[in-house]
Amino acid sequence: IxxxxxxxxxxxxxxxxxxxxxxxxxxxxxxxxxxxxxxxxxxxxxxxxxxxxxxxxxxxxxxxxxxxxxxxxxxxxxxxxxxxxxxxxxxxxxxxxxxxxxxxxxxxxxxxxxxxxxxxxxxxxxxxxxxxxxxxxxxxxxxxxxxxxxxxxxxDLDHLKVNAERIIVERERLSGQLNDTSGVLAFPSSTNFVLVSLPLKDASTIVTALARHGLLVRHFSHPDLANCIRISIGLPEHHDRLLDVLRQTLESAPEDQT
Ligand SMILES: Cc1ncc(COP(=O)(O)O)c(C=O)c1O
CATH class of the missing domain: 3.40.640.10 (Type I PLP-dependent aspartate aminotransferase-like (Major domain))
Known part of the structure; x- marks a missing residue:
């Protein structure tokens, strides 16, 4: 593998x-x-x-x-x-x-x-x-x-296909917004989630901070991914909230974390 x-x-x-x-x-x-x-x-x-x-x-x-x-x-x-x-x-x-x-x-x-x-x-x-x-x-x-x-x-395969297309469109919108955020990079995705690199050594602190706001994202222990989170695509309003909290949290992250 x-x-x-x-x-x-x-x-x-x-x-x-x-x-x-x-x-x-x-x-x-x-x-x-x-x-x-x-x-x-x-x-x-x-x-x-x-x-x-x-x-x-x-x-x-x-x-x-x-x-x-x-x-x-x-x-x-x-x-x-x-x-x-x-x-x-x-x-x-x-x-x-x-x-x-x-x-x-x-x-x-x-x-x-x-x-x-x-x-x-x-x-x-x-x-x-x-x-x-x-x-x-x-x-x-x-x-x-x-x-x-x-x-x-x-x-009702047509309905499922329309939903998948909606997820693709929302994935691209979220990725664009993430890439407009200083230090943040959304890797190109062909799935219903986006892997996002953050300007931190260890993104697990962000996962905890987001969870306090009811926003659940994944962190991975693999060394290449320590500074990343994976965000599953949800509704546009979920992402708007996530972007708000993420930007605020990154702005207040301690210097020695970056
Ligand atoms: C790559 C991959 N394969 C398979 C699965 C599991 O799918 P299933 O729910 O059908 O067991 C997952 C679920 O996260 C997955 O990410």
Whole structure:
């Protein structure tokens, strides 16, 4: 896996007894995928390369050519987690139909807002199905209520697409406002959140200050992200309030923090 990325992969693969090999992304602001780094990390024991695209928590989308190069060169499975694809106006599910070593993973948790129902799906070659059945835990099925809700939700796909577009528009507005704030940099995002670099060594103090105002954002312990917070896209009025409190808090941050 590349690093930083969604932390659950590490714990989940660990539970299955896998050895996880980290390949660092390039430095901010690009957080570029190192194709050579990934290909060089592969050995005869490698079972899977996992790409989170767009990536959580950096928010960026990797170039399609880089992904195709990894797929065509890696002698193993390549899984592409597309949990946030609907906010990127891009899809790689066609690669799963074109190559027999590609799995694309999607979720209804993000763009359909159904996180509590636990519904997701994969697009992958049928030849992998027996392996999927072997590896999946018992009672891995979607519950009957969740299936009803997911089908009802997909019946109004146009509404979901309009919502995703609204989130994209609001993401861009918030990013613009953040970039107009002295010392603040919103990294380009293809997701429903924005990773934001602050003019502080350690942004965890800001997370605590925002929480006092009922504004909940994430901080990450990864060294490259110590000065960053991740803001999930909400309603415009949430962001206006967040911008107010963030600007005030940064203005009153002690000198030795910056
Ligand atoms: C990259 C990524 N993949 C998968 C998930 C989990 O999705 P689900 O709710 O379908 O388990 C998340 C949730 O935060 C995520 O960020």
């Amino acid at each position: 590349h690093e930083p990325t969604f932390g659950v992969y590490r714990s989940l693969f660990g539970l299955h007894g896998a050895k996880v090999v980290n390949v660092a992304l390039g430095p901010p602001p690009d957080f570029a995928l190192s194709v050579d780094g990934i290909l060089n990390a592969i050995n005869e024991r490698t079972k899977l390369v996992l790409l989170c695209n767009p990536n959580n928590p950096t928010g960026n989308l990797f170039p399609r050519d880089d992904i195709v190069e990894i797929i065509e060169t890696a002698p193993c499975l390549v899984a592409i987690d597309e949990a946030y694809a609907e906010f990127s106006r891009t899809s790689h599910t066609d690669l799963a139909l074109a190559y027999d070593n590609v799995i694309t993973l999607r979720t209804m948790s993000k763009f359909a807002g159904l996180a509590g129902f636990r519904v997701g799906y994969g697009v992958f070659p049928e030849s992998l199905m027996p392996w999927f059945r072997r590896a999946s835990p018992a009672f891995f099925n979607v519950s009957a209520p969740a299936a009803v809700v997911a089908i009802a939700s997909l019946a």
